[in-house]
Amino acid sequence: GTTAIAAQDNRSADGIRLAFLRHMRRTIGKPVEFSNTLDQYRAMAHLVRDRVMDDWITTVESYVQHNVRVVCYLSAEFLLGPHLLNAMLNLGITDSAEKACDELHYSLTQLADEEPEPGLGNGGLGRLAACYMDSMTTLEVPAVGYGLRYEFGIFRQEIRDGWQVEHSDKWLEYGNPWEIPASEATQHVSFGGHTETTKDEKTGELIWKWVPAFTVKGVAYDTPIPGYRNKQVNRLRLWKAEAEDSFDLEIFNRGDYMGAVRDKMESETISKVLYPPDETEQGKRLRLMQQYFFTSCSLQDMVRLHKLQKLPIEKFADKWSVQLNDTHPSIGIAELMRILTDEEEIGWDEAWTITQATFGYTNHTLLPEALEKWPLPIFASLLPRHIEIIYEINRRFLKDMQAKFPGDTARWARMSLIGEDGEKQVRMANLAVVGSKMVNGVAKLHSELLKEDTLKDFYEAFPNRFTNVTNGVTPRRWLMLADPPLTALLNEVLGTAWHTDLYALRGLEDYVDDAGFLDKWRKRQEESKGRLGDFIKRSMDVSLNPASMFDVQVKRIHEYKRQHLNALHILGLYCRIKSGELKDLPPRTFLFGGKAAPSYTYAKLMIKLVCTVGELVGKDPQTKDLLRVLFVPDYSVSLGQRIYPAADLSEQISTAGKEASGTGCMKFMMNGAVAIGTLDGANIEIREEVGEENFFLFGLTAPQIAEKQKAGYRPRDFYEKSPLLREVMDGLRDGRFSNGDRDTFAPLVRDLLEVDRYFVMADFDDYARAQSEAGKIFCDSKKWSRMSLLNTARSGKFSSDRSIREYCQNIWKINLDR
Numbered sequence: 001g002t003t004a005i006a007a008q009d010n011r012s013a014d015g016i017r018l019a020f021l022r023h024m025r026r027t028i029g030k031p032v033e034f035s036n037t038l039d040q041y042r043a044m045a046h047l048v049r050d051r052v053m054d055d056w057i058t059t060v061e062s063y064v065q066h067n068v069r070v071v072c073y074l075s076a077e078f079l080l081g082p083h084l085l086n087a088m089l090n091l092g093i094t095d096s097a098e099k100a101c102d103e104l105h106y107s108l109t110q111l112a113d114e115e116p117e118p119g120l121g122n123g124g125l126g127r128l129a130a131c132y133m134d135s136m137t138t139l140e141v142p143a144v145g146y147g148l149r150y151e152f153g154i155f156r157q158e159i160r161d162g163w164q165v166e167h168s169d170k171w172l173e174y175g176n177p178w179e180i181p182a183s184e185a186t187q188h189v190s191f192g193g194h195t196e197t198t199k200d201e202k203t204g205e206l207i208w209k210w211v212p213a214f215t216v217k218g219v220a221y222d223t224p225i226p227g228y229r230n231k232q233v234n235r236l237r238l239w240k241a242e243a244e245d246s247f248d249l250e251i252f253n254r255g256d257y258m259g260a261v262r263d264k265m266e267s268e269t270i271s272k273v274l275y276p277p278d279e280t281e282q283g284k285r286l287r288l289m290q291q292y293f294f295t296s297c298s299l300q301d302m303v304r305l306h307k308l309q310k311l312p313i314e315k316f317a318d319k320w321s322v323q324l325n326d327t328h329p330s331i332g333i334a335e336l337m338r339i340l341t342d343e344e345e346i347g348w349d350e351a352w353t354i355t356q357a358t359f360g361y362t363n364h365t366l367l368p369e370a371l372e373k374w375p376l377p378i379f380a381s382l383l384p385r386h387i388e389i390i391y392e393i394n395r396r397f398l399k400d401m402q403a404k405f406p407g408d409t410a411r412w413a414r415m416s417l418i419g420e421d422g423e424k425q426v427r428m429a430n431l432a433v434v435g436s437k438m439v440n441g442v443a444k445l446h447s448e449l450l451k452e453d454t455l456k457d458f459y460e461a462f463p464n465r466f467t468n469v470t471n472g473v474t475p476r477r478w479l480m481l482a483d484p485p486l487t488a489l490l491n492e493v494l495g496t497a498w499h500t501d502l503y504a505l506r507g508l509e510d511y512v513d514d515a516g517f518l519d520k521w522r523k524r525q526e527e528s529k530g531r532l533g534d535f536i537k538r539s540m541d542v543s544l545n546p547a548s549m550f551d552v553q554v555k556r557i558h559e560y561k562r563q564h565l566n567a568l569h570i571l572g573l574y575c576r577i578k579s580g581e582l583k584d585l586p587p588r589t590f591l592f593g594g595k596a597a598p599s600y601t602y603a604k605l606m607i608k609l610v611c612t613v614g615e616l617v618g619k620d621p622q623t624k625d626l627l628r629v630l631f632v633p634d635y636s637v638s639l640g641q642r643i644y645p646a647a648d649l650s651e652q653i654s655t656a657g658k659e660a661s662g663t664g665c666m667k668f669m670m671n672g673a674v675a676i677g678t679l680d681g682a683n684i685e686i687r688e689e690v691g692e693e694n695f696f697l698f699g700l701t702a703p704q705i706a707e708k709q710k711a712g713y714r715p716r717d718f719y720e721k722s723p724l725l726r727e728v729m730d731g732l733r734d735g736r737f738s739n740g741d742r743d744t745f746a747p748l749v750r751d752l753l754e755v756d757r758y759f760v761m762a763d764f765d766d767y768a769r770a771q772s773e774a775g776k777i778f779c780d781s782k783k784w785s786r787m788s789l790l791n792t793a794r795s796g797k798f799s800s801d802r803s804i805r806e807y808c809q810n811i812w813k814i815n816l817d818r
């Protein structure tokens with residue numbers, strides 16, 4: 001049986017070629033000579049999926065057999081990126097597939113480019129979830145990722161005349177070969193209605209009954225997540241919302257055709273589209289429905305599997321360790337209490353003990369506007385039973401806090417799950433902390449600031465509940481897949497241990513003074529820059545100067561990430577070249593990429609500013625060969641894979657204390673880019689690992705920022721003090737850089753001179769100093785290559801394998817060395 005099937009799935013070039021031809025006929029339904037590139041991609045996708053299936057089944061069988069403890073990663077976002085080449089890498093069949101394609105006269109990379117990217121996330125949080133799925137499976141952690149199967153992912157970005165234009169992301173247009181519907185897992189989720197309380201005549205206890213207004217069906221779609229060369233395959237279970245009854249014949253026969261499908265339309269909107277605002281909560285009803293829908297489906301699924309294995313519900317927390325990826329799934333705490341008390345009829349205290357022991361909460365942002373607080377009316381109307389449960393959790397919690405901090409009414413009010421100042425709100429971060437066994441930040445500084453500031457009251461109440469797990473990224477996608485030439489060079493001198501133990505890259509340090517190796521190292525960098533140059537030429541018809549320094553800033557557009565500081569610095573260079581003060585600037589190519597939330601006008605203006613600067617310096621005969629500024633549209637995982645290996649300088653210039661961690665910074669480091677940045681988020685730990693001499697530091701520190709904020713910050717003072725900054729800001733105000741247009745950037749100039757929440761004015765001069773230092777050292781290619789090599793060599797800590805090991809040890813209590 002399985003051996004025969006396994007035989008068919010052989011991984012030789014021949015086996016793959018035959019399987020390809022078979023899928024072209026059997027699955028795609030075309031003779032190969034009539035197939036187009038999309039057909040060829042899909043045939044290839046299906047044969048790779050075949051080769052994952054057996055491992056998937058044996059993995060589940062071993063989990064059930066050994067009754068293992070399972071990690072459930074609940075996330076509203078999974079920014080997976082394209083599957084095909086990643087699955088081939090992890091299965092170890094890339095070479096055979098390439099040979100098979102050669103024999104079929106196709107280019108594998110061309111086929112792979114046909115894959116629509118599953119953009120089920122906004123940025124850092126969503127991509128981290130994807131990296132963690134790869135590492136959990138590679139480390140053989142029994143895990144399930146639970147999320148939403150958005151029909152439309154993150155919008156496609158077009159830049160038209162310097163302005164962002166959004167287009168819907170129809171990623172499922174031609175189906176998705178990487179998912180399998182799991183009909184046995186279908187769930188039902190209730191919404192709205194009211195609750196009824198009856199007395200149990202025997203025990204006299206109160207019994208709560210939720211009478212919902214409507215229910216929605218949750219259909220599970222499973223995507224296999226293969227580990228790296230270990231025959232382990234974990235599952236990503238994404239939920240699609242469907243109407244209980246997708247067509248009401250009765251209404252139809254009454255001639256109300258639209259009415260007949262109204263339910264269907266309404267229910268399906270729940271998983272229709274990903275919410276694009278990053279770091280700004282919107283308090284939208286549909287967003288709460290999305291969060292409750294996937295969280296309830298997921299917890300009901302765990303209870304179903306728990307019972308299938310005939311395990312006592314009281315032992316739920318021994319079996320399942322549920323990690324909340326920010327507060328987006330934190331309604332899960334009230335939902336598990338509902339299931340345990342209302343459906344499983346467990347007493348409150350025991351249910352609460354199980355609930356707290358089940359959940360862990362990871363916070364990903366300090367920005368007050370990103371902390372979710374649901375207006376009570378929306379919450380109570382959608383989830384009438386959950387608000388009762390949250391009131392009861394709050395009543396008992398505040399009683400404990402009143403005992404612990406007698407008379408401290410202000411603290412009780414700050415810690416309450418219900419905000420009473422102004423309109424009543426449900427504070428999801430407070431609920432997440434109170435209902436979890438462990439709370440962690442995503443970088444050392446961030447976790448400290450959580451304890452000292454955002455969650456100070458809770459840290460003082462539960463000091464042992466707080467820890468840190470610094471983020472990481474998977475070296476499989478972000479090094480091996482992104483840069484095969486670098487991978488080959490590393491394998492040549494280090495062997496392959498680093499693939500699953502990134503600290504082994506330390507071995508590279510032996511070559512830091514090896515001129516021959518440094519030569520190869522530089523050549524590899526030029527190759528990657530050449531590859532990106534070809535792509536930019538093909539996609540934007542713009543040619544890049546490979547000898548120039550590739551200075552790159554790619555991430556979501558946000559004021560705290562300060563893409564505008566980068567643009568103002570370039571205008572400073574422009575002014576200095578125009579004034580003749582700056583003569584021998586080594587040529588620079590400034591690459592920008594990133595999406596702005598559609599309703600975030602200031603961020604869109606920042607994109608316009610970058611594009612305007614690009615126009616200006618690109619046209620001016622005095623600067624066009626020295627400065628090139630490019631905004632590369634539609635930044636995504638696959639575009640990131642092209643950009644990170646080609647970068648020389650990594651821009652990590654956020655206002656200190658604002659970037660929780662950052663993960664792009666880690667991808668740049670692994671690929672040998674040198675960072676210029678502030679002491680913020682993971683930059684601090686990168687600088688610790690690589691050595692301060694291999695990091696271009698600038699800017700105010702978080703305590704200095706806090707100090708200035710308290711003392712009263714006057715951005716105009718810095719404008720007054722800095723001649724260059726004044727020239728740049730005046731130029732911007734007067735339309736000097738925008739063909740006389742004084743209006744477009746007026747709001748930005750006004751904000752920066754009057755408010756400047758993110759200290760752009762204060763950090764400008766020091767940033768310019770660090771930039772010119774970087775420029776000088778880049779001219780010393782031996783020195784630069786040493787710095788570049790040491791960044792890769794010392795990037796071991798920033799593998800998501802290290803992060804997952806820490807989660808297993810400190811939070812999930814899963815022992816890995818079995």
Ligand SMILES: CCc1ccc([C@H](C)CC(=O)N[C@@H]2O[C@H](CO)[C@@H](O)[C@H](O)[C@H]2O)cc1
Nearest residue numbers: 124125279280281364370659660661662663
């Ligand atoms: C409610 C709207 C909303 C949506 C997403 C978010 C995310 C938390 C934003 C996010 O992606 N944060 C980023 O998470 C990364 C992974 O930990 C960090 O590396 C980044 O520093 C952080 O900005 C907040 C608020």
